Amino acid sequence: MTLAPPEAAGPADYAAALDAILAQVTPILGQGRVADYIPELARVRPDQFGMAIVGLDGQVFEIGAARQPFSIQSISKLFALILALTAEGDALWTRVGREPSGSAFNSLVQLEYEHGKPRNPFINAGALVITDILCQRFAVPANAVLEFLRKLSANPGLNLDRHMALSELGCSDRNAAMAHLMKSFGNLHSPVPAVLDAYCGQCAIEMSCVDLARAMTLLANHGCVAATGERVLGVSPTKRLNALMLTCGTYDAAGDFAFRVGLPAKSGVGGGIVALIPGECGICVWSPALEVSGNSLAGSLALEALTSLTQKSIF
Numbered sequence: 001m002t003l004a005p006p007e008a009a010g011p012a013d014y015a016a017a018l019d020a021i022l023a024q025v026t027p028i029l030g031q032g033r034v035a036d037y038i039p040e041l042a043r044v045r046p047d048q049f050g051m052a053i054v055g056l057d058g059q060v061f062e063i064g065a066a067r068q069p070f071s072i073q074s075i076s077k078l079f080a081l082i083l084a085l086t087a088e089g090d091a092l093w094t095r096v097g098r099e100p101s102g103s104a105f106n107s108l109v110q111l112e113y114e115h116g117k118p119r120n121p122f123i124n125a126g127a128l129v130i131t132d133i134l135c136q137r138f139a140v141p142a143n144a145v146l147e148f149l150r151k152l153s154a155n156p157g158l159n160l161d162r163h164m165a166l167s168e169l170g171c172s173d174r175n176a177a178m179a180h181l182m183k184s185f186g187n188l189h190s191p192v193p194a195v196l197d198a199y200c201g202q203c204a205i206e207m208s209c210v211d212l213a214r215a216m217t218l219l220a221n222h223g224c225v226a227a228t229g230e231r232v233l234g235v236s237p238t239k240r241l242n243a244l245m246l247t248c249g250t251y252d253a254a255g256d257f258a259f260r261v262g263l264p265a266k267s268g269v270g271g272g273i274v275a276l277i278p279g280e281c282g283i284c285v286w287s288p289a290l291e292v293s294g295n296s297l298a299g300s301l302a303l304e305a306l307t308s309l310t311q312k313s314i315f
């Protein structure tokens with residue numbers, strides 16, 4: 001498959017790029033490991049793959065299992081953060097930092113050294129603080145995230161998988177430890193069980209690549225819903241969120257990810273990775289088998305291939 005150079009072709013040929021990407025990743029599908037610390041996730045077939053790109057004009061490019069709903073897991077951290085920012089504004093940054101953590105997404109050690117203030121909102125500790133903010137604002141916080149995602153994806157049929165949420169709640173000792181530690185430092189206000197319940201609920205929302213790519217057009221469109229023009233987030237907070245995704249969205253692999261892919265992105269242990277090209281499109285790729293940092297192995301390679309084939313990145 002040959003693609004015309006983008007400077008000659010103008011807009012990227014996303015349909016051709018997706019065909020080429022599928023051919024590139026097919027030999028490695030199933031390599032890596034599904035997240036097995038959550039029993040329900042351990043049952044997912046590792047060699048599945050789907051990818052979608054949704055333009056700001058609503059045009060959809062898709063390949064593979066792009067309409068198959070999967071557990072969004074930590075991708076929910078991005079949308080919970082947007083909701084919390086719209087509710088709380090910049091005050092939120094007094095409780096959570098904006099630096100890469102340099103450690104695993106569920107690490108406890110830094111929290112003790114840094115007095116209960118998590119490094120960023122995309123590691124578990126930071127997301128628990130964000131969920132705490134939502135607990136103070138909404139009667140059922142996971143439903144608020146779900147409703148928000150229904151709106152952004154224009155899919156009122158989105159659901160939250162209660163089995164998945166309960167499966168994670170049953171083994172959330174590590175997240176509970178972080179929450180209690182932060183509470184001991186005064187950085188968590190709601191009862192720990194309520195925060196964990198809301199957090200596991202939002203992680204268990206199910207969406208497809210097409211749903212998520214459409215939701216991501218918000219951040220490609222400088223904070224306005226692409227289809228309606230409704231402003232959800234200011235231009236400046238949107239820019240900052242995109243920067244935060246670039247530096248912290250793929251955990252301890254964020255530096256390498258920026259080097260290889262060059263797009264703001266957020267991953268989840270369900271195997272999804274969302275990304276965007278500012279002013280152009282929302283992107284989502286899904287393949288459940290993960291590399292050691294907890295990012296989809298085939299998904300990372302697919303995004304690297306996308307920016308290499310189309311020569312589109314933020315750099």
Ligand SMILES: NC(=O)CC[C@H](N)C(=O)O
Nearest residue numbers: 073074105124203268269
């Ligand atoms: N990286 C992730 O997707 C982690 C989300 C998962 N629910 C957890 O807390 O462990």
